[in-house]
Amino acid sequence: MRARTPVALAAITVALGCGGGGSSTGTTHTLTSLGLTSSSPNAYQFGPVTTLTATAKDQNGDAFNPGGAPTFSDPSGKVTFQGNNVQVVTPSGNSKVTASWTAQGTTVTSDTVTLSLDVAPSNASVVATSGSSFNPITVDIKSGGTVSWSGLQTLGSGSLPHNVRFINATPFNGDARNGAPGSEDAANGTFGSAGTYDYYCENHGFAGPPVSGMSGHVVVH
Numbered sequence: 001m002r003a004r005t006p007v008a009l010a011a012i013t014v015a016l017g018c019g020g021g022g023s024s025t026g027t028t029h030t031l032t033s034l035g036l037t038s039s040s041p042n043a044y045q046f047g048p049v050t051t052l053t054a055t056a057k058d059q060n061g062d063a064f065n066p067g068g069a070p071t072f073s074d075p076s077g078k079v080t081f082q083g084n085n086v087q088v089v090t091p092s093g094n095s096k097v098t099a100s101w102t103a104q105g106t107t108v109t110s111d112t113v114t115l116s117l118d119v120a121p122s123n124a125s126v127v128a129t130s131g132s133s134f135n136p137i138t139v140d141i142k143s144g145g146t147v148s149w150s151g152l153q154t155l156g157s158g159s160l161p162h163n164v165r166f167i168n169a170t171p172f173n174g175d176a177r178n179g180a181p182g183s184e185d186a187a188n189g190t191f192g193s194a195g196t197y198d199y200y201c202e203n204h205g206f207a208g209p210p211v212s213g214m215s216g217h218v219v220v221h
């Protein structure tokens, strides 16, 4: 009588592992390897969420559920994990992520998946709109990158044009302001140091702090 309990448990395990396929009676799936993929080669602190998928495989290379769940790790500590989602801690360089899965008294580890964390673009563009806003309100660039504004002569509320005036940076050849509103349709600013730089339109925004109305932010990584 005592021997029946483990036999019964083994039968249940096989049934679960085979996903109800039914044709594999008598076959035991042995946790043998672990596949790992990511939804994107890039992990952004400020952009799309990157998710990881770990797939347990048996001795035949077939996916199955051995019970339990995978755990993810990054020795560099540049990312952390919330479930399957990658959370970027240090947005530079690469993260080398592995997954491991412990089940059936065995631990298997996946190959490494490399995520690029250094994903802020060098350049960004912002459009000043007839609705008296900057679009997008916030742009992210690498240190040393350039932001280009256009549409500054587009008329906004009160039929007034726009300009760009920073409250804590001087990107326009040493000037915090690209010119009087409407004096030029486009402007380019270069940012050499990491930080968040706030700006506003002198016709439609306010210096604050914080900046408000027609205003925007440049985040330099």
Ligand SMILES: [Cu+2]
Pocket: 132, 156, 160, 161, 162, 163, 201, 202, 203, 204, 205, 214
């Ligand atoms: Cu404006």
